[in-house]
Amino acid sequence: DSGVTQTPKHLITATGQRVTLRCSPRSGDLSVYWYQQSLDQGLQFLIQYYNGEERAKGNILERFSAQQFPDLHSELNLSSLELGDSALYFCASSGRQLPSGANVLTFGAGSRLTVL
Protein backbone atom coordinates (compact mmCIF):
# COMPACT_ATOMS: atom_id res chain seq x y z
CA ASP A 1 0.00 0.00 0.00
CA SER A 2 1.59 3.25 -1.21
CA GLY A 3 -0.54 5.45 1.04
CA VAL A 4 -2.19 7.17 -1.93
CA THR A 5 -5.82 6.07 -2.22
CA GLN A 6 -7.77 6.27 -5.44
CA THR A 7 -11.44 5.51 -5.94
CA PRO A 8 -13.09 3.94 -7.78
CA LYS A 9 -10.70 1.23 -8.94
CA HIS A 10 -12.79 0.46 -11.98
CA LEU A 11 -15.50 2.45 -13.72
CA ILE A 12 -17.50 1.63 -16.82
CA THR A 13 -19.67 4.28 -18.38
CA ALA A 14 -21.11 5.42 -21.69
CA THR A 15 -20.09 8.09 -24.12
CA GLY A 16 -21.36 11.53 -23.23
CA GLN A 17 -21.43 10.83 -19.52
CA ARG A 18 -19.53 12.53 -16.69
CA VAL A 19 -17.46 10.83 -14.01
CA THR A 20 -15.47 11.90 -10.97
CA LEU A 21 -12.28 10.22 -9.84
CA ARG A 22 -11.10 10.75 -6.30
CA CYS A 23 -7.63 10.76 -4.76
CA SER A 24 -6.50 10.95 -1.15
CA PRO A 25 -2.79 11.75 -0.89
CA ARG A 26 -0.35 10.25 1.57
CA SER A 27 -0.61 11.77 5.00
CA GLY A 28 1.28 15.04 5.07
CA ASP A 29 1.74 15.36 1.31
CA LEU A 30 0.57 18.72 -0.03
CA SER A 31 1.00 18.10 -3.77
CA VAL A 32 -1.28 16.01 -5.92
CA TYR A 33 -0.61 15.10 -9.54
CA TRP A 34 -2.95 13.50 -12.09
CA TYR A 35 -1.67 11.36 -14.95
CA GLN A 36 -3.43 9.54 -17.78
CA GLN A 37 -2.15 6.24 -19.16
CA SER A 38 -3.82 4.99 -22.31
CA LEU A 39 -3.41 1.34 -23.31
CA ASP A 40 0.25 0.33 -22.97
CA GLN A 41 1.39 3.91 -23.32
CA GLY A 42 3.48 6.13 -21.13
CA LEU A 43 1.95 8.34 -18.51
CA GLN A 44 0.79 11.75 -19.67
CA PHE A 45 0.78 14.55 -17.12
CA LEU A 46 -2.59 16.24 -16.71
CA ILE A 47 -2.42 18.64 -13.79
CA GLN A 48 -0.78 19.35 -10.42
CA TYR A 49 -2.18 20.96 -7.29
CA TYR A 50 -0.25 22.18 -4.30
CA ASN A 51 -2.12 22.89 -1.07
CA GLY A 52 -5.32 23.66 -2.90
CA GLU A 53 -3.91 25.73 -5.73
CA GLU A 54 -3.20 24.73 -9.29
CA ARG A 55 0.58 24.55 -9.75
CA ALA A 56 1.08 23.16 -13.25
CA LYS A 57 -1.06 22.08 -16.15
CA GLY A 58 -0.25 19.60 -18.88
CA ASN A 59 -2.23 18.59 -21.96
CA ILE A 60 -5.48 18.39 -20.06
CA LEU A 61 -8.60 18.57 -22.21
CA GLU A 62 -11.12 21.33 -21.61
CA ARG A 63 -13.67 18.60 -20.86
CA PHE A 64 -11.54 17.62 -17.88
CA SER A 65 -11.21 19.60 -14.68
CA ALA A 66 -9.74 19.02 -11.26
CA GLN A 67 -9.57 20.55 -7.83
CA GLN A 68 -7.90 19.98 -4.50
CA PHE A 69 -9.97 20.47 -1.39
CA PRO A 70 -8.97 21.92 2.01
CA ASP A 71 -8.48 18.41 3.38
CA LEU A 72 -6.00 17.91 0.48
CA HIS A 73 -7.95 15.23 -1.33
CA SER A 74 -8.38 15.83 -5.03
CA GLU A 75 -11.00 15.07 -7.63
CA LEU A 76 -10.63 14.76 -11.38
CA ASN A 77 -13.83 15.41 -13.30
CA LEU A 78 -14.19 14.03 -16.81
CA SER A 79 -17.21 15.14 -18.81
CA SER A 80 -18.72 14.51 -22.26
CA LEU A 81 -16.77 11.29 -22.28
CA GLU A 82 -15.51 9.84 -25.53
CA LEU A 83 -14.24 6.36 -26.36
CA GLY A 84 -10.69 7.70 -26.42
CA ASP A 85 -10.92 8.73 -22.80
CA SER A 86 -10.74 5.08 -21.78
CA ALA A 87 -7.53 4.85 -19.79
CA LEU A 88 -5.92 4.30 -16.45
CA TYR A 89 -5.89 7.50 -14.43
CA PHE A 90 -3.19 7.78 -11.80
CA CYS A 91 -2.96 10.12 -8.90
CA ALA A 92 0.39 10.75 -7.25
CA SER A 93 1.29 12.79 -4.23
CA SER A 94 4.53 14.29 -3.01
CA GLY A 95 5.81 15.98 0.06
CA ARG A 96 9.10 14.31 0.68
CA GLN A 97 12.06 16.01 -0.85
CA LEU A 98 15.47 14.68 -1.67
CA PRO A 99 18.32 16.61 -0.06
CA SER A 100 18.74 18.48 -3.31
CA GLY A 101 15.09 19.50 -3.35
CA ALA A 102 13.50 17.06 -5.78
CA ASN A 103 10.02 15.89 -5.07
CA VAL A 104 9.52 12.16 -4.79
CA LEU A 105 6.18 11.13 -6.27
CA THR A 106 4.24 8.24 -4.79
CA PHE A 107 1.55 6.79 -7.01
CA GLY A 108 -1.83 5.37 -6.22
CA ALA A 109 -3.09 2.15 -7.77
CA GLY A 110 -5.01 4.00 -10.46
CA SER A 111 -8.62 4.21 -11.58
CA ARG A 112 -9.42 2.28 -14.74
CA LEU A 113 -12.04 4.06 -16.81
CA THR A 114 -13.79 2.25 -19.65
CA VAL A 115 -16.04 4.29 -21.93
CA LEU A 116 -18.42 2.23 -24.06
Place this chain on the structure above:
Amino acid sequence: AQTVTQSQPEMSVQEAETVTLSCTYDTSESNYYLFWYKQPPSRQMILVIRQEAYKQQNATENRFSVNFQKAAKSFSLKISDSQLGDTAMYFCAFMRVQGAQKLVFGQGTRLTINP
Protein backbone atom coordinates in the same frame (compact mmCIF):
# COMPACT_ATOMS: atom_id res chain seq x y z
CA ALA B 1 10.04 21.09 -23.36
CA GLN B 2 11.71 17.98 -22.07
CA THR B 3 11.31 14.68 -23.88
CA VAL B 4 12.22 11.16 -22.82
CA THR B 5 12.80 8.37 -25.33
CA GLN B 6 12.95 4.64 -24.69
CA SER B 7 13.95 2.97 -27.92
CA GLN B 8 13.29 -0.63 -26.87
CA PRO B 9 9.54 -1.36 -26.81
CA GLU B 10 10.10 -4.93 -25.63
CA MET B 11 12.91 -7.05 -24.21
CA SER B 12 13.10 -10.63 -23.05
CA VAL B 13 15.83 -12.43 -21.11
CA GLN B 14 16.31 -15.63 -19.16
CA GLU B 15 16.13 -15.67 -15.40
CA ALA B 16 19.48 -14.82 -13.72
CA GLU B 17 20.76 -12.96 -16.78
CA THR B 18 21.70 -9.30 -16.78
CA VAL B 19 19.66 -6.89 -18.88
CA THR B 20 20.10 -3.23 -19.74
CA LEU B 21 17.24 -0.90 -20.64
CA SER B 22 18.02 2.26 -22.58
CA CYS B 23 16.75 5.78 -22.08
CA THR B 24 17.72 9.08 -23.64
CA TYR B 25 16.31 12.48 -22.86
CA ASP B 26 16.41 15.98 -24.20
CA THR B 27 16.64 19.07 -22.04
CA SER B 28 18.35 22.42 -21.90
CA GLU B 29 18.44 22.35 -18.10
CA SER B 30 21.73 21.74 -16.33
CA ASN B 31 20.29 20.32 -13.16
CA TYR B 32 17.49 17.78 -13.03
CA TYR B 33 16.53 14.35 -11.76
CA LEU B 34 16.06 11.06 -13.53
CA PHE B 35 14.03 8.11 -12.38
CA TRP B 36 13.18 4.57 -13.36
CA TYR B 37 9.71 3.35 -12.44
CA LYS B 38 8.48 -0.22 -12.69
CA GLN B 39 4.88 -1.11 -13.55
CA PRO B 40 4.13 -4.81 -12.96
CA PRO B 41 0.93 -6.46 -14.21
CA SER B 42 -0.83 -5.03 -11.15
CA ARG B 43 -0.35 -1.61 -12.83
CA GLN B 44 1.05 -0.06 -9.65
CA MET B 45 3.84 2.44 -10.37
CA ILE B 46 6.87 1.60 -8.24
CA LEU B 47 10.00 3.72 -7.97
CA VAL B 48 13.05 1.61 -8.76
CA ILE B 49 15.94 4.04 -8.68
CA ARG B 50 16.70 7.74 -9.01
CA GLN B 51 19.67 9.85 -10.07
CA GLU B 52 20.42 13.49 -9.45
CA ALA B 53 22.14 15.09 -12.43
CA TYR B 54 24.69 16.96 -10.35
CA LYS B 55 25.99 13.69 -8.93
CA GLN B 56 28.60 12.00 -11.08
CA GLN B 57 28.38 8.71 -9.23
CA ASN B 58 25.89 6.28 -10.71
CA ALA B 59 23.04 5.28 -8.41
CA THR B 60 22.69 1.68 -7.24
CA GLU B 61 19.85 -0.10 -5.45
CA ASN B 62 20.59 -3.75 -4.79
CA ARG B 63 20.39 -5.51 -8.20
CA PHE B 64 19.49 -2.30 -10.00
CA SER B 65 22.05 0.22 -11.19
CA VAL B 66 22.16 3.02 -13.71
CA ASN B 67 24.68 4.28 -16.22
CA PHE B 68 24.22 8.03 -16.30
CA GLN B 69 26.02 9.80 -19.15
CA LYS B 70 25.14 13.47 -18.77
CA ALA B 71 26.89 14.73 -21.89
CA ALA B 72 25.20 12.09 -24.00
CA LYS B 73 21.88 12.61 -22.16
CA SER B 74 21.65 8.91 -21.58
CA PHE B 75 20.30 7.09 -18.54
CA SER B 76 20.25 3.30 -18.82
CA LEU B 77 19.05 0.82 -16.21
CA LYS B 78 20.92 -2.41 -15.57
CA ILE B 79 19.20 -5.28 -13.79
CA SER B 80 21.58 -7.95 -12.55
CA ASP B 81 20.63 -11.53 -11.69
CA SER B 82 17.16 -10.94 -13.12
CA GLN B 83 14.21 -12.57 -11.38
CA LEU B 84 10.74 -13.57 -12.55
CA GLY B 85 9.33 -10.78 -10.40
CA ASP B 86 11.22 -8.24 -12.49
CA THR B 87 8.75 -8.85 -15.32
CA ALA B 88 7.08 -5.47 -15.84
CA MET B 89 6.91 -2.31 -17.89
CA TYR B 90 9.80 -0.01 -17.07
CA PHE B 91 9.48 3.72 -17.50
CA CYS B 92 12.26 6.25 -17.55
CA ALA B 93 11.25 9.68 -16.24
CA PHE B 94 12.68 13.20 -16.04
CA MET B 95 12.03 15.93 -13.51
CA ARG B 96 13.20 19.53 -13.52
CA VAL B 97 14.71 21.12 -10.44
CA GLN B 98 13.26 24.54 -11.03
CA GLY B 99 9.62 25.30 -11.58
CA ALA B 100 6.87 22.73 -11.70
CA GLN B 101 8.32 19.43 -10.58
CA LYS B 102 6.27 17.07 -12.68
CA LEU B 103 7.56 13.80 -14.06
CA VAL B 104 7.92 13.46 -17.81
CA PHE B 105 7.80 9.79 -18.80
CA GLY B 106 9.12 7.80 -21.72
CA GLN B 107 6.89 5.34 -23.55
CA GLY B 108 8.19 2.37 -21.59
CA THR B 109 9.98 -0.92 -22.21
CA ARG B 110 8.13 -4.17 -21.61
CA LEU B 111 10.57 -6.55 -19.95
CA THR B 112 9.84 -10.26 -19.70
CA ILE B 113 11.97 -12.56 -17.58
CA ASN B 114 11.66 -16.15 -18.74
CA PRO B 115 12.18 -19.14 -16.44
